[in-house]
Amino acid sequence: MTPFQRKLLIFTVILAAIMELIDISIVNVALYHMSGNLGATLEDTSWVITAYAIANVIIIPITSFLSANLGRRNYYIGSVILFTFCSFMCGHSSSIWMLVFFRFLQGIGGGALLSISQVVVFELFPKEKQSTAGALFGAGIFIGPTIGPTLGGYITENYDWPWIFLINIPIGILVAISCYFLLREPPVKPEKAKVDWTGIALLAIGIGSLQTVLERGEVEDWFETRYIIVLTVIAISTLCFFIYWELKVDKPVVNLRVLKSKSLIIAAILTFVTGFGMFISIYLSPVVVQRLLNFSPFQTGLLLLPGALMALLALKICGTLLQKGVSPVLIIALGFVLFIYFNWRMSGITLNTSAAEVSTALIFRALGLALLTVPLTMLAVSSLKDKDVGQGAALNNMMRQLGGSFGVSIINTYIAHRFADHRNVLISNVTPDNVKAMDRINAYINYFQHKGFAYNEAKIKALKLMENVIIRQSSLLSYRDAFVIVGLFFVITLPLLLFVMNKSNKVKPGIIISDH
Template sequence: MKKNILIITVIAAAMMELIDTSIVNVALSHMSGNLGSTLEDTSWVITAYAIANIIIIPMTSFLTTNLGRRNYYIGSIIAFTFFSAMCGMASNIWTLVLFRFLQGMGGGALLSVSQAIVFEVYGKARMGIASALFGIGVFLGPTIGPTLGGFITENYSWPWIFYINIPIGIAVTVSSLLLVTEPAIKVKAKAVDWWGILLLVIGIGSLQTVLERGETDDWFAAGYIVVLTIMAVLSLTVFIWWELTIPNPVIDLRVLKSKSLAVAAILTFVTGVGMFTSVFLTPVLAQRIFGFPPTITGLTLLPGAILAIFGLLFSASLLKKGVSPLIIVFTGFVLFIIFSYKMSGLDLDATPGILASNLIYRALGMAFLTVPLTALAVSGLEAKDVPQGSALNNMMRQLGGSFGIAMINTYVAKRFGLHRNDLVANISIYNTEATARISKLTQYFSGKGMQAMDAKNKAMGIINSGIDKQSFLLSYLDAYLFIGLLFVLAMPLLLLVIKRQKQVRPIVLVSDH
């Protein structure tokens, strides 16, 4: 009975962390309006969480060794719960971003340590059952996240998407205090690689800030962008050199000598770009352009997410039967490319049903990439290097997500300017359709009692609003096509490991947010 409660506890903790990666996506517009920030600034609410995960995930093994698994796990749950409450109480966007980052630092342990506990409870003999159970559990988080976020935002207010973590966090903390123990085999604590930690934080933080703020502040015309770029390059260069030369690095980069891991890491990075940017773009497109309410927006993601659970189990069973991970990964890439192509062809008449059907391709593509990429990543590693290789692979997924969102915001902004200029150029006295539309609107408002000048200004305002809406639509559609092209360009990397037909170890399912 205690084992069952422990399993429920740790899966609930993992789901709580995963729900928070997607629950905010459908609330971005509400947050932006309520806090008086731009949508680009509000996207930092997602990015800050991802950056924190990027920093903490590869350090989890190191931290559990030095702090003790029980202490680190319970401390992380408490931190995650506390900063969830602080996110809900934030009164401005940058306070929210700070608390969101700290929430992500606490949440980074919940997935990997929960996973380790599940596999320890079931043991090697029942590894398959543990994989399936944990895999379904972690997929339920992203499945219900957008739907739950939409329902809460529409019927209550956006702070409640964070407050909902408090009762769950308290329950999980109490249960963990009673049931979570140290692992049977204890690993000797290593010296703390403080320089490695510091260089990683400075490098990733600086680079992400450059990517996020570069477009807004005209890139290198801003002095702080230049300074942060130099800091990022120097910090990450020294970080790589430092980690490769010291005996106990916080992240052992030597495992990247494995060709299968190196290729899998790049493909996982691309997968992270596609996964996070698509789930960021879609709610914004649905609400800003199509006018869907938050609940409907969340529900468009639900059918695909449910099917993804079956796709995950199916891909795991194919691997068990000896099907090459490369074939399954190829299929996943093709499905996502189809999703990108179909999304790039939408128009203003798109319905929730059309959006939901397109998102099924995305969800199945991600499901077919999750387990095989993990299997490919560890297939060429020795047993002692598997945990570090898996951690690096997970980090690349989160890194792809945070960089992808920053990149796609910049790309959308540039495409919006180009499309708007093209559309505005068509509004002239020589365009009979445009002049007729303006004249008709002006007459309409004049008939409502407006002065001639006010009526014309009102008409021009509506035309301008329509141009902006069409420009944003075209920019978002370009963004989907851009992501699809990135997947196409990454596919040839599979040829580098095409000859590897090695039987992999029992598969550890890793969450794809």
């Protein structure tokens, strides 16, 4: 390949990965518009998010298997075409369940766009510049989920929700054409294996059930709903049998034997926590600033912009440090510390917090995540044989997605409970004996009387306004608690790095090269 062709292919596959990651979160801000336009309940419309997440988590761990048996070039281009076609169908869906169906297939197509894109980028860089490759790809991993909600909000406000999906079409066509002419099979073709249909079926049923429980549990009041109970039982039993089956067969669809590597296990746990924090923070931060600080989606996007720019610089610095032999463990530790600091700052947010304060906190979030992306991948595959690196990387990517799913599910439930607790405490203080509370209510009554309302009407409005104040304060306190709990997850898991401190010093950047 010429240098220009190599750069073009690198740009192409990173663009594809960003497109896939953006689609994870781009629909979040458009659910109300979809619900009204398609005549569906908000609960039914939320399956648009759930279906994509389920498909993504199912397909990511088996990309290595599918790539080996179908041919990497064929599988990748086919996935791009499937993703693009389903994006078109999503934008032209006439019912909610038609949209959910094609959204699921879009997630199936999107699975390859992340894992295989990563491998192609590393292959196109010489071994001595693997850290630079990691920084480039890490930028895509970071940018995608960050700009998704902002982009979705801008499109929904200025155009219409179908364009959230339709903008993928020209990008998908260009990616498919570029890959048709430029993408090649890996230098060493992986060995084809007999199709492990039992493993595929068990994984799809188990992960699909688990993901559904995580995505829908809080909405359905968890185990108060029969189908959540049934799916939980199915998920546990199926995944247990899946583990037994994959360890038993000679050619498993997911080679769980790679988990004998201590480095991979610890990296997977840390990646899970990173996904947990990344998806929660990108979910909570826009909610807090829009609902409580009254920022528009566009203003929210501007708050995220400085952090995104700083993260790109941090990714470059991270790549340089790794290339010079700095231990990935030290960089991961710094990334965790920065993310803990971000959560500590956000746990002190008030209704008077300025945009500059929020933006500064988000810079620390961005820097922390930027320092975690590449080193965690390197740590995950550092002790694996070359033939197992693709499988290890795929498992690690799956853990990030699962961490995000667990995180958003857990934090929604936690916020709901903390909101109820805070509301009860605040209401219990609104009594005739509380002089400050009574003074505020009387001030509201006087305000409405000056507006021309009779005393009884003014009192009713004053009490409603007081209730709104309590709801707002309860929401603020519950969100602050959520940031505290996320920070604690990072604090608790940080000491795991001590178990790989010595081994990580032997990590060579070039070991990330692998084929699927």
